[in-house]
Amino acid sequence: MNRYVYRQFQLIGLSALLCTSDLAVMAQTNNLAKYEKNAPAPAVSLKDALNSLKEHYKVDIVFGDQVIEQYTVSPGIINYRQSVEKNLEAVLSTSGLKFRKLKNGTYAIVGRMSGRRGASLGVSEAKTPIALTSLSEHLPMLPQTISTETGREPEKVADNPVRGKVTDEKGEGLPGVNVTIKGTTRGTTTDASGNFSLPNIEKNTILVFSFIGYTPKEIIADGKPILNVSLTEESKSLNEVVVVGFGTQKKATVTGAIANVTTKDLVQSPVANISNSLVGRMPGLFAVQASGEPGNDASTLRIRGVSTFSGAADPLILVNGIEVSNYNNIDPNEIENLTILKDASATAIYGIRGANGVIIITTKRGKVGKPQLSYTANLAVTSFTNLRKGMDSYNYARLYNEALRNDAYVTGAVYTPRFTEADLAKYRSGEDPVFYPNTDWYALVLKPQALQTQHNLNLNGGTEKVRYFVSAGFFSQGGQFNNTDLIKEFDANRKYKRYNFRSNFDFDVTSKLKVSLDVASQTENLSGANWPTVRVIEGIGKANPLTSPGFIGDKLVNLPGLGTVVNPLADMFGQGYNRQFRNFLQGSVRVDYLLDFLVPGLSATGILNYQNNNTETLTNLRPLITYNAVRLPDGTVNLIPQNIEQPFSFGQNIGKNRRTYAQFGFDYKRNFGDHSVTSTVNYNQTKYFDPNLAFLVPNGYQGVVGRATYGYKNRYLAEFTFGYNGTENFAPGKRFGFFPAYSLGWAVSEEPFFPKNDVLTYMKIRGSYGEVGNDRIGGDRFLYRPSAYTQSNNPAGYFFGETGSTITAYTRAIEGRLGNPDVTWERAVKQNLGLELSLWKSKISVTADVFSEDRNNILANLGTVPATVGATLPAYNLGRMRNRGFDGDITYNDRIGQFNFTVRGNFTFARNKVLFQDEVQRPFTYQYRTGQRFGQYFGLIADGLYNTWEEVNDASRPVSAWNNNRLQPGDIRYKDVNGDGIINEDDAVPIGYSNFPEKIFGVSLSGGYKGFDFSVLFQGASNVSLAYARRQVRGWFENSGAVDYLINSWSAERYEQGQTIWFPRVTTGADENHNNKMSTYWVRDGSYVRLKNAEIGYNLPKEMLSRLGLSSTRIFVSANNLLTWSSVFPGVDPEQSGTPPGSTIGGTTNEEPYPLTRTINFGLNLRF
Incomplete structure (x- = not known):
């Protein structure tokens, strides 16, 4: 990086330090006594010290101003490397005050012991408004009534007393709950068991029950002497x-x-x-x-x-x-x-x-406390969620004859059936399984289940000085390929194993210095056939049930005679065996240092991280021997090898890369009365080293980032963030960019005018605007440089003198794509408006956001430049795109007796639109991709099928540009969109949506009763289209298999009998062009709803476990991808989006993905 950029970093860092110093000076001027410049560091008020602890440890510390206002503490007494309780003891040590832990994360500061049996506090700092707070150890076992007006115990009055107990949601008594008469300061507090007593309470008096962390409750005294109250915990x-x-x-x-x-x-x-x-x-x-x-x-x-x-x-x-x-x-x-x-x-x-x-x-990360050991074990069975079935051999042979008859009209050939009635009878009866087989390739290649296991053991604990978290895990996932031991030395089934290790250590070296050491490792073993799984699944679809009986004994047999023999097992083993070992190791060191001796609230952070990836791939090849079956004159079957046994061959490939990361910065956090200020400035740098990178140049990032926030009473909020960073992938002068963002928040419910009610208890409005970048713009690396390549083969090389096929050519350099020195990152302008609500005493919480993004500088090729330019032009940052939508979630928590439950739902809608991409000129405006969704399907509009010759021969029928217009009943009828009387690509219009959903949602329900717990999650997507893959819907009865539901293809008999028809007529592929065009016939609604996850568990009683040294034991059963509801064809999973947008179904590849799996899991969790 040049001198100018370094100068900018220096200026930014210096400015940040000056700003934080100024803020500190202002804070001390406003909140502490004024001192001379050379005077020693002034004492800090106890109130400021307690507020600092609240902010740092993110806890509630409740106190009364009149109790602590007279006290101060020395500025260096707080040690943030110790626990909050240790610091509370320190700051209260000289005052004689005490603190009480009311619950996790909530503490109360109380006065010194006096002659009174109880002590009162006017608490103004609690998040939950309360009237009184008392220290439970100062309370009597029976409640004492006090008056904050006089500070004396009132005279005992026995008229109309009210007694009762205050409990939490679990029915346990709450000590220290304030019970007051509304509109007065008269009241009492509950004792250690939650009991209270108030004398002289008239009928219809309103009693207010309040406690830190719980929602206050108002009860009308109805004249009865006993009044029991249950308080609900506030939303955390x-x-x-x-x-x-x-x-x-x-x-x-x-x-x-x-x-x-x-x-x-x-x-x-x-x-x-x-x-x-x-x-x-x-x-x-x-x-x-x-x-x-x-x-x-x-x-x-x-x-x-x-x-x-x-x-x-x-x-x-x-x-x-x-x-x-x-x-x-x-x-x-x-x-x-x-x-x-x-x-x-x-x-x-x-x-x-x-x-x-x-x-x-x-x-x-580790937490202070005794070591806690946890062990989790899972054993699962996986199966395919939705698997197609192959057509049986009888129907396949019958439809093959029908396909030949259909094709004869197009080709002009004389129809001759391939299978006689005798052949069909043998296929139907199964009397000759060798030469008239009925092979189910799905069952032969795939097995119904596989095993999956997972184990994890972790240890958590530590002291004030050292804390640790250590975890070790193992995961094993088996594949569902069958018959994978055909070659004894190989196991071609897909298997995956992973070993995980992580250790996170935190050391409090001194009161100001903290060091964290993290180490993580993942080791993976992936094994199986060297043939891609997508090709195996494709091979199952291509294999028909007639060309192989499968196995005769332990020999894999093929039957020649019906086109090209496709045998997915032979294909899977033909490329050998592959084992891949991947190892990832990373280590991090983080150092945090408090600089509060310079500026209160200031700290420095430094991080160093190193990552190393190693991959080794071993390939072994020993082809599988397959056999042809031949019937001898005597009727016996002779198996003839099609290949000979080969020796092992071996291949090895090693890959490695590493990444380094460094970060250094400053953080500042202070509270000044009702004001809170934070800021952070960080310098960071990343280097990525990989031998495969262009020109062997490491990929790097460098930058300075920052954030500043301001809050007033948690009511008015403001934030500014920025990123100034860049990469060497762009030309000098184009490498760095500045990306700012601004946001505001308004907690309306914190306003004095906001009515206190039990319906709407919290409301916050927030909004943001900013710019962000994306340097992963596509294309080659270093696009600002021209590219070149060499060729030496005939006739591309140089010749000097004689030329000809026998003359060696000299290597020549050829200019490739021109460079673009102005290429740069994408820039996104984002806006967001959000709303957060809490309703009905925090039982319901709602978050909703509306967002908009305009992305420009998208890399795009010039489509309007003529081909006569004579050079390969570079890509330019011309593209523009817009994305708008909304998202949100709603959560409902409640309890009915001992049954607690939570219902949660979330929803997201995001619709994009291509604004500009410099397309080639198109004959009709509706064919431009500009103005459409990204990934929008384009195709013909299908209008059913031609069912009769009268419909086909209708003079008004548009001419088909395919099959020489030789259409017949069973072909798809298309709409002539442009009205030119011809059905061709000019009639393709936007159809459906894209293959990525616009809407997603999730709904979950969880709950617990005594020791039992459960959860279910439903998930779904809509506004998404699925274009079927070729093997899923088309019957090429030549060199191809067929799924069982293709029996519902059109035929004259099925049409005349009124039977269900799903597909056009069958064919051997001779006239496929007309019917396989991308159209609304094949692009269907891909929406679905899935029962994604379900779990039920039981926690064994602790009394049973204590003798075994266990703190808890939970057994559970869970499942994933249980049920799916959609309108797609059987055996097709709607989440696997099929064919990408293109002109024909299947696009440029027939590969099909490995099916999704359903998992049924049994688990155990032990805690010691």
Whole structure:
């Protein structure tokens, strides 16, 4: 990086330090006594110290101003490397005050012991308004009535007393609950068991029950002496600490659009990788699984849809704030939470990497306490969710004859049936299984089930000085290929194994210095046939039931005579055996240092990370011997080898890459009375080394990022973020960019005018605007440089003197694509408006966001430049695209007796539109891709089938540009869109949607009763089209198999009898062109609803476990991909989107993905 850029970094860093210093000076001026410049550091008020602890540890500390206002503490007394309780003891040590832990995350500061039996506090700092707070150890076993007006015990009055007990949702007594008469300061507190007593309570008096962390309740005294009350715990969501870019924030102060899930949600899905466990769980996250192949079954993730038609649309994925390429391999038991950042306010800090959104995975860390050992075991059975069935040999032979008859009209040949009636009878009876077989290739190649196992053992604990989390895991996933031991030395079944290890250590070296050491490793073993699984599945579809009886003994047999013999087992073994070993190792060192001796609230952070990937692929080849069956005159069967046994051959390929990351920055956090200010500035740098990179030049990123936030009483919120970063992939002067974002938030419910009610208890409005970049724009690396290549073969090489096929040519250099020095990243302008609500005492929470994104600088080729230019022109940043939509979720929590339950739903709608891409000139405006969705299907509009010769011979019928217009009954009827009397590609219009959904949703229900718990998750997608793959719907009765439902193809007999017809007439492929065009006949609705996950568990009673040294034991049964509802054909999974947009069904490939799998899992979790 040049001197100018370094100068900019220096100026930015210096400015940040000056700003934080200025803020600190202002804070001290406003909140502390004024001192001379050279005076020693002033004391800090106890109130400010307690507020600092609240902010740092994200806890509630409740106190009364009149109790603490007279006290101060020395500025260096707080040690943030110790626990909050240790610091509370320290700051209260000189005052004689005490603290009481009311519940996890909530503490109360109480006065010193006096002659009174109880002590009162006017509490103004609690998040939940209450009238009184008392220390339980100072309370008597029976409640004492006090008066805050006089500070004396009132005279005992026995008239109309009211007694009772205050309990929580579990029925346990709540000590220290304030019970007051509404409109007065007269009241009492509950004792250690939750009991209270108030004398002289008139009928219809309103009593107010309030307690930290619980929703206050008002009860009308009805004159009865006994009054029992149950309080409901307030929603914890607003106090949750959520992960944001380069830091954390309280959810209540977040102004960006984010969503998160915890490890509890992730481990409910018995799946092989993280991406599949996210399906249907988060608003704004699209997840589509295209394959169920072991080791290659991850889902494609998109945040708020797709906003580019050229560049990569994958989100940036970070683990503990650092980019990794194999996040899917993390054991879900290692994860604490997962957060997605959706709008510019949340992602602009990542600059040129954040336009597609960001996913941050945070792993677990050690906690202070005794060691806790946890073991989880899972044993699962997998099976295909939806598998087609092959057509039996009798119907195949019968339809083959029918296909020949249909083709004869087009070719002009004389129809001669291939199979006689005697042949058909033998196929039907099965009397000769060798030469008249009925082979079900789906059953022969695929087996119904496979096993999957997972184990995890982790240890968590530590002291104030050292904390640790260590985890080890194993995962094994078997494939469902059958008969994989044909070659004894090989096992061609697809198998995947993974070994996980992670250790996270935190050391408090001093009171100001903290060091964290993280190590993670994943080792993967992937084995199976060297033939791709997509080709195996394709081979099953191509193999017909007549060309092989399968096995005779242990020999795989083929039958020549019906076209090209396709044998998927022979194909699978013909390319040998493949084993792949992948190892990933990473280590991180993080150092945090408190600089509060310079500026209170200031700290510095440094991170170094190293990642190493190694891959070794071993290939062994020993072809399978197949046999032809021949019947001898005496009727016996002779098996003739088609090939000879070959010796082993061996191949090896080794790949490796590594990545380094460095980060250094400053953080500043302070509270000044009702004001809170935070800021962060970080420099970061990444280098990626791979021998396969162009010119062997490492891929690198470098930049400075920052964020500043301001809050007033958690009511008015403002945030500014920026990313200034770049990459060497672009030309000098085009490498760095500045990406700012701004956001505001308004917690309306915190306003004094907002009515306090039990219906709408919280309301926040937030909005953001900003710019983000995407440097993964597609195309070759270093597009600003011209490309060249060499050729030496005849006739492309140079000749000097004689020429000819026998003369050796000299190598010549050839100019390739021209360079474009102006090429740069995509730039996205994003806007977001969000609303957060909490209703009915936090039983219902709602989040809703409306978003808009305009992406420009999308890389596109020039379509309007004539071919006579004479050179291959570079791509330009010409494209523009728009993406708009909304997302949200709603959660309902409640309890009925001992049964607690949660209902949660999320929904996302994202529609994109191509605004410009410089297309070639097209004859009709409706054919332009500009103005349509990205991935929009284009095709003919089908209008049923021609069913009679009268319809075919109608003079008004448009002429077909295919099959020489020789149509016949059973062919598809198309609409002549442009009215020229010809059906051709000019009649193709936008049909359906794209093959990526516009709408997704998830609905979950979970609950618990005593020791039992359960959860179910429904997930679905709509506004998506599926174009069937060729083998799924077309009957090529020549060199091809057929699925069983093709029996519903058109025939004159079926039409006359009124039977169900799904498909056009069958053919051997001689006249396929007319019927296989992309059209509404083949592009169908791909919407679906799936029962994605279900789980039921039971926690054994603790009394039973204590003798075994166990703290908890849970047994559970779970399942994934249980049921699917859709309108697609049998054996087709709607999530596997079939053929991409093209002119014919099947596109340019006939490959089919490995089917998705259903998982039934049995699990056990032990905690020691």
